[in-house]
Amino acid sequence: MTQLALVIDLNVCVGCHACVTSCKQWNTSGWAGPMADFNPYGADPTGTFFNRVQTFEVGEFPHTQTVHFPKSCLHCEDPPCVPVCPTGASYKRKEDGIVLVDYDKCIGCKYCSWACPYGVRELDEAQKVMKKCTLCVDRIYDQTIPEDRRKPACVIACPTSARLFGDVHDPDSEVSVAIREAGGYALMPEWGTRPANHYLPRRRTAIRIHPDELVRADNPLTKEDVALPSADNTLEDAIM
Amino acid sequence: MHPAFSVIFLTTLIGAGQGLFLALYTAQSYAAFGLLPAQDGAAFHGPGSLMVLLLMGAGLAASFFHLGRPERAWRAAAQWRTSWLSREVIVLPAFMGSVFLYGLLHWLGWNPALARLSPDFAVSPQMLVGSAAMLLAFALFVCTGMIYACLRFIQEWHTPLTVINFILLGTASGFVLAAAFSSTAAPDLDHFFTGWALALTLAAAVFRVAALMRNRRLTPRSTLQTAIGVKHPRIAQKSQGFLGGSFNTREFFHGQGAGVLRGVKWLFLALVFVLPAILLATALAEPAAGPLWATFLLQYAGLLAERWFFFAQANHPQNLYYQAVA
Ligand code: SF4
Ligand code: SF4
Numbered sequence: 001m002t003q004l005a006l007v008i009d010l011n012v013c014v015g016c017h018a019c020v021t022s023c024k025q026w027n028t029s030g031w032a033g034p035m036a037d038f039n040p041y042g043a044d045p046t047g048t049f050f051n052r053v054q055t056f057e058v059g060e061f062p063h064t065q066t067v068h069f070p071k072s073c074l075h076c077e078d079p080p081c082v083p084v085c086p087t088g089a090s091y092k093r094k095e096d097g098i099v100l101v102d103y104d105k106c107i108g109c110k111y112c113s114w115a116c117p118y119g120v121r122e123l124d125e126a127q128k129v130m131k132k133c134t135l136c137v138d139r140i141y142d143q144t145i146p147e148d149r150r151k152p153a154c155v156i157a158c159p160t161s162a163r164l165f166g167d168v169h170d171p172d173s174e175v176s177v178a179i180r181e182a183g184g185y186a187l188m189p190e191w192g193t194r195p196a197n198h199y200l201p202r203r204r205t206a207i208r209i210h211p212d213e214l215v216r217a218d219n220p221l222t223k224e225d226v227a228l229p230s231a232d233n234t235l236e237d238a239i240m
Numbered sequence: 241m242h243p244a245f246s247v248i249f250l251t252t253l254i255g256a257g258q259g260l261f262l263a264l265y266t267a268q269s270y271a272a273f274g275l276l277p278a279q280d281g282a283a284f285h286g287p288g289s290l291m292v293l294l295l296m297g298a299g300l301a302a303s304f305f306h307l308g309r310p311e312r313a314w315r316a317a318a319q320w321r322t323s324w325l326s327r328e329v330i331v332l333p334a335f336m337g338s339v340f341l342y343g344l345l346h347w348l349g350w351n352p353a354l355a356r357l358s359p360d361f362a363v364s365p366q367m368l369v370g371s372a373a374m375l376l377a378f379a380l381f382v383c384t385g386m387i388y389a390c391l392r393f394i395q396e397w398h399t400p401l402t403v404i405n406f407i408l409l410g411t412a413s414g415f416v417l418a419a420a421f422s423s424t425a426a427p428d429l430d431h432f433f434t435g436w437a438l439a440l441t442l443a444a445a446v447f448r449v450a451a452l453m454r455n456r457r458l459t460p461r462s463t464l465q466t467a468i469g470v471k472h473p474r475i476a477q478k479s480q481g482f483l484g485g486s487f488n489t490r491e492f493f494h495g496q497g498a499g500v501l502r503g504v505k506w507l508f509l510a511l512v513f514v515l516p517a518i519l520l521a522t523a524l525a526e527p528a529a530g531p532l533w534a535t536f537l538l539q540y541a542g543l544l545a546e547r548w549f550f551f552a553q554a555n556h557p558q559n560l561y562y563q564a565v566a
Pocket of ligand 1: 074115
């Protein structure tokens with residue numbers, strides 16, 4: 001069974017809020033929108049966001065680390081927010097594990113937000129229904145978008161690639177490998193909600209080498225009209 | 241949590257309504273066994289049931305103010321298999337319906353003996369409908385209490401004491417109301433109701449204080465360390481990600497200082513338990529309609545404070561993420 005999720009690398013996140021704004025842009029203009037904004041330029045702005053980046057200081061000055069912490073619905077595998085919903089508006093999809101709200105059924109009773117320990121559900125003050133991260137469900141399956149861009153908006157926007165997206169039930173997926181190899185963990189494990197989203201901890205930085213850094217991409221030979229040497233066709237043959 | 245007045249009025253009004261019905265039913269059961277003088281149904285149980293319905297209706301009306309989309313409220317009956325809120329939405333109208341029937345039977349005085357269990361105990365329509373409504377009243381208390389008690393990470397609520405207190409506080413205020421009502425409409429019952437009201441008020445005091453003591457000793461299971469997964473004893477939030485407010489900063493904080501919380505606690509302990517107990521004990525010796533009505537109003541005002549405190553005291557783990565604006 002598939003369980004789509006985000007893996008967020010706290011070692012890499014610089015707290016730039018690009019995921020926050022790209023999320024709002026995509027979702028306010030898509031299936032989940034509009035996402036209310038009141039007083040956006042006033043003294044006390046408020047509005048609906050699916051994703052927030054928070055900042056924590058760990059340690060005591062001067063020995064401190066600044067941890068930027070992006071936070072959105074974790075698409076729990078055992079989501080406490082779903083069974084409490086009286087209308088069935090909150091549900092977890094069987095096919096990919098995404099937890100969604102049906103905005104046509106939601107009565108705005110807020111009970112699901114009480115039942116989520118992570119505080120990631122927000123009542124939209126304009127539509128008066130509950131909203132939360134959809135993992136860009138209206139984007140990741142869209143056949144009109146080039147395949148490599150069928151990912152949540154936040155993942156594409158992140159300039160440091162701190163956000164990975166994939167199936168955490170597939171042991172060979174990028175996210176599963178990252179969780180395994182970098183010590184990925186879940187938030188508040190004490191409640192047994194089994195969040196699908198994972199976080200990668202702060203750790204000693206290792207250099208990441210991509211294949212295109214090993215092979216010259218601008219190999220001048222490819223620009224010449226010459227066949228590359230093979231076993232029975234040596235470079236000398238090509239020159240002559 | 242932020243105490244919402246819609247829910248405060250809902251839970252206190254229907255609690256008193258259920259309690260008042262249980263009082264009417266108790267009196268009728270005693271009368272059926274010849275332990276109390278039988279009452280004129282049209283003068284006592286009929287108007288009493290009407291009062292129950294008014295309280296339930298007022299509570300129901302208050303609950304609609306809690307919903308973002310009240311016009312869709314009917315949808316809330318769908319998930320009774322998993323959701324206590326859904327169960328409450330079903331049981332509440334069922335209870336009101338059976339109370340309506342119960343009141344109507346009394347109003348019309350229609351009570352033929354359907355069967356005789358013994359020469360002086362007859363099974364009657366009033367008893368049957370009353371028993372069904374009695375079961376529904378308890379079911380409704382359990383649903384209302386479980387809505388809060390089932391949320392395992394709101395540790396202040398996640399205890400059987402929550403359900404017990406909803407039952408005891410509701411029945412206590414209902415019996416006080418019955419005592420006041422009977423002192424006007426059926427004076428030979430007010431001693432009976434006043435005794436029950438005193439006993440229930442004292443029992444409620446024991447369990448409410450037990451809940452207060454339990455909650456004082458709670459240690460939160462979630463900490464900033466588990467919330468963000470950093471194992472360091474010193475973590476301080478520097479930014480919550482936005483400067484203004486959000487749903488998360490409004491819905492889960494009561495916004496009052498510890499002093500206000502303490503003040504409301506002592507206020508409700510006095511208004512719900514101490515003063516009514518004294519007044520009820522006095523009324524036992526010397527029943528009078530005025531003081532009994534005053535006792536009900538006093539205790540009900542106290543219950544509003546009690547419910548406010550019940551919400552304000554509940555500490556949601558999500559608050560760990562919203563400790564510093566910037
Ligand atoms: S993070 Fe909260 S809203 Fe999302 S699935 Fe888990 S419990 Fe539900
Ligand atoms: S707010 Fe909407 S989604 Fe949440 S529990 Fe109520 S009806 Fe369900």
